[in-house]
Amino acid sequence: MKSHYMPRAGFCPNCRNLADAARPLKARKVPTAGDVAVCWYCGAVNQYGAGLTLERFDNWREACHPDQVQLITRMVGWILLERMMRGQ
Numbered sequence: 001m002k003s004h005y006m007p008r009a010g011f012c013p014n015c016r017n018l019a020d021a022a023r024p025l026k027a028r029k030v031p032t033a034g035d036v037a038v039c040w041y042c043g044a045v046n047q048y049g050a051g052l053t054l055e056r057f058d059n060w061r062e063a064c065h066p067d068q069v070q071l072i073t074r075m076v077g078w079i080l081l082e083r084m085m086r087g088q
């Protein structure tokens with residue numbers, strides 16, 4: 001999978017780090033409003049809003065398909081494990 005530079009980068013609403021790249025899980029090239037975004041820095045689950053700003057997505061477990069919930073849960077767990085391994 002290839003990462004895509006986001007020219008209109010936003011900030012993670014949880015950790016405030018700049019999210020200037022996105023890696024799609026499907027063939028689509030760039031994110032669109034409504035897509036889920038897991039923050040690489042803190043593991044927060046966000047959602048692209050209008051203008052591709054990142055917004056908190058607190059009810060993602062209820063809003064997403066069970067297959068997506070499983071995938072997102074794995075991604076968050078992997079990111080948090082990486083942070084723990086790096087002592088962060």
Ligand SMILES: [Zn+2]
Pocket residue numbers: 012013014015016017039040041042043044
């Ligand atoms: Zn974050």
